[in-house]
Amino acid sequence: MKKRMKWLAVILFIGINTLLVLLDDGEKVVRQAYVSTWDKVYQKDLVETVNADGVVTYSGESYVYFDKALGSFEGFLVEEGSTVNVGDPLFTYQVHDFMETERFLTYELEKVSSEIDAIGAAISEMVAFQIPSATVPVVGTNEEDGTTVVVSPQEPAEAEVMKEQFIIQKEQELQAKQEEERIIQSQLEDLLTTGAVITVESPVEGKVSELSSTLDDPIIAIENTALQVKGNIDEGKRVEVDVEQPVEISLKESEQTFHGTVLHVEDHPNDVDVDAESIYPFEVQFSEEQPLDEVLPGYHADLTITVNESLNANTVKAGIVKDDQVWKLNESGNLELVPVETGILMGDELEITSGLLAENTVTDKSIHPDYTGMPFFTPLKFTQVPWLDFNQYAEWKKYMLMGIMVR
DSSP: OHHHHHHHHHHHHHHHHHHHHHTOTTOOSOOOEEOOOOEEOEEEEEEEEEEEEEEEEEOOEEEEOOOTTTEEEEEESSOTTOEEOTTOEEEEEEESOHHHHHHHHHHHHHHHHHHHHHHHHHHHHHHHOOOOOOOOOEEEEOTTTOOEEEEOOOOHHHHHHHHHHHHHHHHHHHHHHHHHHHHHHHHHHHHHHHSSEEEEEOSSOEEEEEEOTTOOSSSEEEEOOOEEEEEEEEHHHHTTOOTTOEEEEEETTTOOEEEEEEEEEOSSOSOOOTTSOOEEEEEEEEOSSOOOTTOOTTOEEEEEEEEEEEEEEEEEEGGGOBTTEEEEEOTTSBEEEEEOEEEEEETTEEEEEESOOTTOEEEOOOOOGGGTTOBEEOOOOGGGOGGGOGGGSTTHHHHHHHHHHHO
C-alpha cells in the first residue's frame, strides 16, 4: 500500500508540474533546455565537383588548303607520318599570273596587319581598364515604359577573372595572326625572288597524318601532337560544367595525377533521342609546365571537375541545419532559432552563406520551438575545465600558498 502511495505521489507531482508549465501563459515558470552536445562554426575550403570518364588523345587536326586558281601544284616536301614544326616547307606550286598573285598576297598581308593592330589595341585597352571596386547597383530608367531598372554589378574578383581570360584569349589570337602574317610575307618574298614558285609553310606543329593524292582540299592534314583529354557528361552534369573550370586528371593505369582546365563543352549532344539520356562531349587541356613524356594517346583517366568552390567558408555539419534553421547558443546563455542560407555541400559538411559567423556555437539537438529565447545548460566536461590544467599557470604553487596564508 505504501509503495502504491509513493508511486501515486510521484505521478501526481510530475503531472501537476507539467500542467503548470503548459498553462503558464504569463511565463512565470522559467524553462531551461538541456543541450548535451554542441559544436562551433568553423571555416574551411569547400568544393563542389562533377566526376566523368575521359581518354587522352591528340588535340585535333589542322588542315592546309591549295587554291588551284593560284597556280599549278609542283610537289609535296613532306611525307605522311613526318613531324613538322611551324614554318617548315610543305609543298610548292607555280603561279599562273605573277602580277595577280602579287596583288593577292599584298592584299592579304595588309588585311592581316590591320587585324593584328586591332587585336593589339584591344589588349592594351583591356590591360589599362581598372575594375571598379564599388559594388553599388546601377539604377536606370527604361525609356520605353518608364520602369526603373536596377543592375547589380559583378563582384570585382569575378570581373578580374573575366578580364584575365579576355587578355589570354586575345593574346592567343594575336600570336596566330602574327604567324599568318609571317607565312604570307614568306610567300611574297618567294614570289619576288623566284618570279614564279611559292613554297607553302606549315602553320602549326604536329605530325602529317594525310596527304591528298588527288590534290583535293584539304591537301594536307596535320595532327596536333599536343595532348588533351576527351570525355562525355550527361545532361544533368552539362548544366554545371563550363569552360575554364579546373580539372584533376587521374590516369587509371599509371595512377599519375595531372591538372588541367575545361577547354570546350559541346552545346549539342551526340544523339537526340526522346527515350535516351543526352550525352555531351567535352575537352580538357593539360595545364602548362607539366611533364607529359610518359602520357600516350589512348590512356584512360578519371576526371574530377570543380564546378563550384568557396574559400574559407563558414561551415557546419549538415545535420545541424534543419528546415533552413539552426539552434544557436548565444553568449547570453539563451537559445536562438536562427534562419540560415546554405551553399556547397561537401560530404557531411555544409556551407553557411548567411545567418551564422565563424566561432558561433550551435547544436544539432532537436529542441521544441517554444524554447526560443530560453536559457540552456550543458553538462560539465571536466577535461575542458581550465583550472584542472595546472601547467598553464606558471606560478600556481606560489598563489596556492599565498591563499592558505591569507586564510
